[in-house]
Amino acid sequence: MWYVAYGSNLDAGRFACYLTGGRPPGAARDYGGCRDRLPPRADRPVLLPGGIYFALTSRVWGGGMAFYDPDLPGETAARAYLLSRSQFADVLAQEMHREVGTDLDLSEVLATGRQRVGAGRYETIVKVGEAGGRPMLSFTAPHGAARAELNAPSVAYLSVLGRGLRESHGWSAERTAAYLSTRPGASGRWSAGTVAALLTGSPVPSPRRTPGARLEPT
Secondary structure (H helix, E strand, C coil), rough: EEEEEHHHHHHHHHHHHHHHHECCCCCCCCCCCCCCCCCCCCEEEEEEEEEEEEEEEEECCCCCCEEEEECCCCEEEEEEEEHHHCCCCHHHHHHHHCCCCCCCCHHHHHHHHEEEECCCCCEEEEEEEECCCCEEEEEEEEHHHHHCCCCCCCCCHHHHHHHHHHHHHHCCHHHHHHHHHHCCCCCCCCCCHHHHHHHCCCCCCCCCCCCCCCCEEC
């Protein structure tokens, strides 16, 4: 099956920590890895209908986290990794700070396109398509951007997203910056020019934290 990433897991080096363990650069957390530590069988860039937004506050990266909302206008730049089912389950478990080792019954999402496996912020699984006869699944919050506590992403988080977008889609720093800076939560807090400077190695200050944003681990 395909796991479709649209946030920090766009970056293959960062995603490898979910599979084999370790701490990605800029993060404040170590990952234990999956039961199945093989690398993805394949990966490909994909574009999804809808958009991402930034909300809540990550204790790993600081600032808002990316969530996928299929009802937002535009397209979401994502990266699909071909994984085993146990790897998909273990990646989701690590997102929610749980121990790996419990497989998921995915029959509901495969039949209906959507399935909640818990109340957490990344425990709503959505089917976003198929490729090569295999389902393409991602996970997000149970609600969309309209009900979210929007919050600007941090320098560290934007850096890893930007690196992943340029790596997987081959985008320029300017195109990547235009994409990230216009997402809800980032819009009005990060300019395209500032994000482009960040992605090309120039010093960039962090935006002020959005009032009322709630801390959530990720």
